[in-house]
Ligand SMILES: O=C(O)CCC(=O)C(=O)O
């Protein structure tokens with residue numbers, strides 16, 4: 524199934540449940556004006572970094588720019604480096620509080636990704652790092668360009684799939700066994716020119 528952003532904006536709330544897939548989407552979590560203001564502030568105030576990864580011993584630049592924040596003392600390894608959080612910026616703390624109160628779940632860190640255009644992307648993966656524990660709740664907030672967010676079942680034979688064109692201001696909650704049985708990606712969409720910023724709030728367990 525594939526849902527356009529216009530289709531997704533028709534409801535206040537969506538539940539996508541399939542074999543071990545458990546998603547909740549709030550298409551109107553922030554309105555257009557708030558989303559634009561958050562996009563601009565995040566784009567201009569976050570210290571965006573170009574991440575490097577090693578594949579077969581060769582260094583590559585990740586096709587997007589990233590940042591990370593969290594509650595003081597929380598540690599997270601990315602880009603081969605252990606990062607220790609020093610606290611939230613006030614804007615992100617406000618966003619986190621709104622998400623926590625509406626989803627009744629606590630988060631202690633956030634990974635920020637900025638896709639500078641349609642060539643920036645994120646490959647197939649699951650958010651299944653050990654430190655997130657079993658069945659993590661991940662809250663994914665989008666500002667800016669509409670990009671396709673694909674889900675695919677991990678099974679080899681006839682994997683099911685789901686494609687959501689996430690609107691600006693939407694909040695997608697991934698929970699239950701989703702990360703164990705499904706992968707997700709942000710594919711390249713060469714025709715997209717505008718930038719997109721995504722924040723994934725997570726709870727890192729010591
Ligand atoms: O940009 C997105 O919507 C996806 C981000 C993501 O999957 C991640 O940070 O793990």
Ligand SMILES: [Fe+2]
Nearest residue numbers: 648649650707
């Ligand atoms: Fe992810």
